Amino acid sequence: MTSFRDRVMLELSVPAAFGALLLPAGDPDRQLIRTMLAATYDLSAVRIDRVRDVTVGELELQHPLFATDRKTGTWTQTVPSFARTELALDGTTSRNPVWIDILARLRVTVVAEIDPAGAESVVSEAADSFSTLDEFRRQFPFIDLDAFMAEHGISTVEQLRDAFQYLLTTVRIRAAEPFDPDDPGNAYTLNVALAALAVDPFDVAEGLRAAQLVRETSRELTGAPQHAIPAECTAAYAVAVVFAEEGPGESGITSAAVQRLFAGAGVAALFLNTN
Template identity: 25%
Template sequence: MSATIPFTDGLMLRYLRPANVKALLLPATDPERERVRSLFASVYDPSFLDVRTVESVDVVRTEFQSAVHASLSLHGSWDKSIPTTEQARATVEIPATPQVHWIDMSLETVVAVKAAPAGGLLASADAEAWAAAGGAGAPQGEFERPYQLQYEDPPPFDPAAPARRLPLRVSTLFFDRLDLVDALRRLSQAKRAVDAASPQPEVHDGGTMLASSAWLAVFPATATDEPSQATEQLVGDLLATQGFVAVFETAP
């Protein structure tokens, strides 16, 4: 491949091959499959779905350069006093073309996971124990609920149980240079647009899904020495605080 091909264009050509997409999600250097686990945890709340192992990832569909149009919501009100009649008029200017966010690569995947139950069943509701424990600090007022709820311990994780197959959308942005300000802004804006344009996340395992999609940011890897590796780790840590996963790839 010619070295004159831009980094982002070269990535699209690279990921035309399903094996390269699979290697992006499940790299050989990641035997514990932490990358997929991080992507999964950004959509499925870990407090309700305690994933212990990732068994497999199947890529169902790959799409390049998907357009997501930013939505615009308008709210207003009109009041009328009786018996007099009042009229209010307002002028609102809306851009003819809404802002478009481009997703460099969208993946529809199915992830097979083995998960431990994250919560137990309700065992008892004890009014006296709650009053004794709360004392003067117990909640007061019209909606007081003087009960202390006791839950059973969740059943232990069974590694022999069948894996669960769950859908996971992965939205990927390509960056031709390491510019963290630009990357975080683009990722945040695109995430908001996708969440707004997608159906409301379903309730799963007792908790609401955190987002419509997991997000992957691909940057060029510049070197293999220790300072560069440390920088890549710090970049990954920074993006993780915002729910994104960073990947560094060599130029195609």
């Protein structure tokens, strides 16, 4: 009898079928893809307006993932001259791999608004015209004046004024240009390596454990650098768990509830129709 894992590999080994599973009709906002992107990149400076396209490239079946660790140390020489060398050694910690059922290389095209970052102007001005302690407090509300004076042995406003040079700096943040989602310049393509894991029978906890195991095992790995947008790659793999579509119905849990739970953990939950 063919197992569910075998069915997953047989049916999803075709890029078109795998891509269709990632873009179900019931997910018009492409939350599944957004979950994968957020799990792979630091998008703090990026607002994704919409996911425009997903292309499935290479599919690798039963990819072995070995846990790695890094040992660091120093080698010091004292004669005939002093020298110090820092060493780092990466290696596998186990010969027993964690198996990724399908490793998919995705190219995700998004329309996104990028934070321009940076400062438009920085202006510093002297702020030593205060004549009372209350005026100082108004100019520098972020300073605990009593503690500051006690720390520096200051007891009068004259001593406070003469003790230091005070500056107030005004930073004007660079404003973003009006966002045009139809501007071709706002379209970016991101690479995502997706580790898909088949779990059957339906078990929410087992699915999360499998996903977390892949995540922890690959923690020391780094993803490919991304130059399209100012987003650091934070994980080598996004992780998706594939369940049988009929699984939630038998348990009384809805697939939407499962997807929300998994998305909160940074994991995509996919449901394959096996009928």
